[in-house]
Amino acid sequence: MRGIDAAAVSLPRYRLAGEAVEEAWGRNPHREMVVPRADEDAFTMGIAAAERLFERGIEREAIEHVALASTTPPLDEGLFAPRLGRALGLGRNVETSEHTGSTLAGAEAFSRALDADGPALVVVSDCPAGDPADGWGAGAVALLVADEAAVGVPERAWHADEYPGLRYRERGSEDVASIGVTTYERDAIRECVTGAASQLDSIGSVAHAALHQPDARMPGRIANDLPIDDEAVEHGTVVDRVGDAGAATVFLGLARALGGADADDRTLAGVFGSGGAGAAFVLDGGLDVAGLVDGEIPDGERISYTNALRKRGVLDEEEVAGGGARVSLPTWRGSLDQRYRLRAGRCPDCETVAFPPEGACPHCGSRADYEPYDLPRVGVVRARTVVGQGGAPPEFAAQQRRDGAYGVVVVGFEGIDATLPAQLTDCDPESVAIGDELRAVVRRIYEQEGIGRYGVKFVPTA
Amino acid sequence: MRDAYVVGAGQSPFGSFPDATYRSLFETAFDRALDSTSGAFDPDRIDEAFLGTLGVGGRQIGLSAPAVTEHVGLHTTPTTRVENACAAGGYAFRSAVTAVQSGRADVALAGGYEVMTDTSADQTRWWLGVSGDTEYERLSGTTFAGVYAQMANAYFHEYDADPDALARVAVKNHANGAENPNAHLGFACSMADATDAPPVAEPLNRYHCCPISDGASAVLVVSADVAEEFAPVRVAGVGAASGRVGLFERDTLTSIPASAAAAERAYEQAGIDSEDVDFAEVHDCFAIAELLAYEDLGFCERGEAGILLDDGRTDPDGELPVNTSGGLKSKGHPIGATGTGQLVELFEQFQDRAHVQVDSPDIGLAHNVGGSGGGATVTVLERTDVGGA
Numbered sequence: 001m002r003g004i005d006a007a008a009v010s011l012p013r014y015r016l017a018g019e020a021v022e023e024a025w026g027r028n029p030h031r032e033m034v035v036p037r038a039d040e041d042a043f044t045m046g047i048a049a050a051e052r053l054f055e056r057g058i059e060r061e062a063i064e065h066v067a068l069a070s071t072t073p074p075l076d077e078g079l080f081a082p083r084l085g086r087a088l089g090l091g092r093n094v095e096t097s098e099h100t101g102s103t104l105a106g107a108e109a110f111s112r113a114l115d116a117d118g119p120a121l122v123v124v125s126d127c128p129a130g131d132p133a134d135g136w137g138a139g140a141v142a143l144l145v146a147d148e149a150a151v152g153v154p155e156r157a158w159h160a161d162e163y164p165g166l167r168y169r170e171r172g173s174e175d176v177a178s179i180g181v182t183t184y185e186r187d188a189i190r191e192c193v194t195g196a197a198s199q200l201d202s203i204g205s206v207a208h209a210a211l212h213q214p215d216a217r218m219p220g221r222i223a224n225d226l227p228i229d230d231e232a233v234e235h236g237t238v239v240d241r242v243g244d245a246g247a248a249t250v251f252l253g254l255a256r257a258l259g260g261a262d263a264d265d266r267t268l269a270g271v272f273g274s275g276g277a278g279a280a281f282v283l284d285g286g287l288d289v290a291g292l293v294d295g296e297i298p299d300g301e302r303i304s305y306t307n308a309l310r311k312r313g314v315l316d317e318e319e320v321a322g323g324g325a326r327v328s329l330p331t332w333r334g335s336l337d338q339r340y341r342l343r344a345g346r347c348p349d350c351e352t353v354a355f356p357p358e359g360a361c362p363h364c365g366s367r368a369d370y371e372p373y374d375l376p377r378v379g380v381v382r383a384r385t386v387v388g389q390g391g392a393p394p395e396f397a398a399q400q401r402r403d404g405a406y407g408v409v410v411v412g413f414e415g416i417d418a419t420l421p422a423q424l425t426d427c428d429p430e431s432v433a434i435g436d437e438l439r440a441v442v443r444r445i446y447e448q449e450g451i452g453r454y455g456v457k458f459v460p461t462a
Numbered sequence: 463m464r465d466a467y468v469v470g471a472g473q474s475p476f477g478s479f480p481d482a483t484y485r486s487l488f489e490t491a492f493d494r495a496l497d498s499t500s501g502a503f504d505p506d507r508i509d510e511a512f513l514g515t516l517g518v519g520g521r522q523i524g525l526s527a528p529a530v531t532e533h534v535g536l537h538t539t540p541t542t543r544v545e546n547a548c549a550a551g552g553y554a555f556r557s558a559v560t561a562v563q564s565g566r567a568d569v570a571l572a573g574g575y576e577v578m579t580d581t582s583a584d585q586t587r588w589w590l591g592v593s594g595d596t597e598y599e600r601l602s603g604t605t606f607a608g609v610y611a612q613m614a615n616a617y618f619h620e621y622d623a624d625p626d627a628l629a630r631v632a633v634k635n636h637a638n639g640a641e642n643p644n645a646h647l648g649f650a651c652s653m654a655d656a657t658d659a660p661p662v663a664e665p666l667n668r669y670h671c672c673p674i675s676d677g678a679s680a681v682l683v684v685s686a687d688v689a690e691e692f693a694p695v696r697v698a699g700v701g702a703a704s705g706r707v708g709l710f711e712r713d714t715l716t717s718i719p720a721s722a723a724a725a726e727r728a729y730e731q732a733g734i735d736s737e738d739v740d741f742a743e744v745h746d747c748f749a750i751a752e753l754l755a756y757e758d759l760g761f762c763e764r765g766e767a768g769i770l771l772d773d774g775r776t777d778p779d780g781e782l783p784v785n786t787s788g789g790l791k792s793k794g795h796p797i798g799a800t801g802t803g804q805l806v807e808l809f810e811q812f813q814d815r816a817h818v819q820v821d822s823p824d825i826g827l828a829h830n831v832g833g834s835g836g837g838a839t840v841t842v843l844e845r846t847d848v849g850g851a
Contacts, residue, residue: 120810165750216831291603306557322692325591325596325600325601326596327596327597327601327728331597335589338598356597356598362706362711362713382616382715383612383613383619383709383715384612384615384616385604385608385611385612385614385615385663385664385665386661386663386664387603387604387607387608387611387662387663388660388661388662388663388664389660390583390587390662391605391607391608391611391661391662392587392603392605393588393590393591393600393603393604393605394584394587394588396603397587400604406603408602408603408604408608408612408663409602409612410612410616410709410710410715417713419710420598420710421595421598421599421602421604421708421709421710422602423602423603430664434615434619445601446601453785454599455601
């Protein structure tokens, strides 16, 4: 049966305690919320989740469909699935679909992948923003949807009816809004999700449920209308650990539920989309989910409320003059394999590896074309500095204000001549020293002419 | 090939002069160069000019060099703007020497100018990052402070050397610059000042970094026939070399190969070796750069720059005084003006009128680096019997 054959989750490193929000605002939205860094967005989190999936041995070239879902893609208009394909090194003939506009986006992407032919990659990645007291989170899930899958999807159903005013974002706005009529909102969510779920023949035998969860109590409210007990709902509820991660929350809950499910267990995913729609999926079986720790959402590093606001950019509205380093978009595009895949070149005459693979060979001076050679994604620090206030080029000033002083390293690779300069992320740069091992992650590097440019940064492996 | 001589050299004060323009700063340097000759020098004798500038701020990206020579009355004199980042001045001087050596010019003017302190902090930092590798190095989040900091990190790790050497470079150069009325930061500093300053890019703090400065400098390069009329200094050798623009593209992080190659060529032309050098102005844009210069120029073995410094051998009363002008650290670093500014110090040392005077030197060396080592020049000047006016 077609369904989910592999799954991975990826969360940013940092966490904000609900108590810290309570201290500032007098209310505690969730126990803990995931906080993305300034160099993270739905695209980079999605890449991280998908890379974790590929680490399980799935062949990149085999993917025939990419379905991407997020309420907060980095651009209002402009596709990210092609970028994801390039960043992950997928084939150029993949069919792509992108889903956005509501928290139902993940269900749409999943459904589309179930309808597709051949192995399909589903990436649900989100980092909604809004009133800082509202408990916004972040996270990403990657699913491999294939025939004869470990977890089959025998049934799915939909429900649609107009419910305006819940969780909307006006054109051009960064912030999610809501009219805030509590009973009306709860009724809308319950009607949409149960309207879909109650159409499922196997609803009576569900052992785990991941249900729409803007807060930890909503899944229980939805389940009241369905033959599902509290324990089943608990398995699929993660909002108290990650915060409201938009379209990704239910899928993070689903990943946790499937990670804990036995081969003969049945799981329900119930998704809500504001505007008035619900979707429900039945999933049979369980699987080992990459990125969970002992089946649980992994812990992160707690940061203060003000630090979280800085990372979120709430405290940063200053425009930076200068416009960034001048690398034209065509030149940038020409280097995408270097930015994402660390593609160097091997000199055909002396076998020296050069990065970037252009110009005369640094060793023998040969002008012959380099043979493509992908550097390992794990390297070693050859030199390190920490760039403080005043030491950053202006295009990194905003990031520095949000994330603080950053580390920059020259990265070398065991047995290879080539080195490359890169920024450190997700670490205390002071603790990194020459000889330390690092691994590559794709992050937002900078923005020029309004266009975000992404590429490799490095994180200590230890 | 003919010999070339320096008969005059002058600089504007280096510092922050918001009311000055690049033209007015150059005018000051030019007039001081004319005043420095041992007899009256008629500027109409200048056949050609080579002027270095990066053009920070983008105020006159095209044709700023002719704008400068026309401003000082060198009407119709052919003028070439030279751009090799911080080594623009060294390369401008080399072009002037070549013009004289080739016989095309009997008198060539070399110089440089830069205005850096009148733009916003963001704009200035934008410009400070334009001479490294833009596509990879800068986009890892570095300007030159970051790149030199990585070199320092690798250097102290490789040789297990004492990082206090950085502060000692600052203390020495500030002590020298305190005597120099043209210095931008003309004050002495203590080891504590230079050790405890706020970090810029670890391990470099503010006292390990040169300032950004406004300023100009000018040098008169002439043939032997012309030199005889004045009290000249002989150009014994000018070595120049290029290197890979990005640090990551080089096979060493603890040396600047372009500096070593330029030095080798300069020594060969001058028929000397490093031990013959009596004093030197080296490119200490960051304190680590002075340490690397000691080693790349052959003043000491690899890893021993700190010992040279510790032993006081590069102090004004040592056997090889370095940066008696205050260096880039204290005198200042108006990018395009720095290379020929170093030659002003050399010329004044031979004239026995330097602010921190070396005892009758015979051979002086100037070392000028572009970026983190994409280009470098090493110039050797020597006392000569020619002229004597």
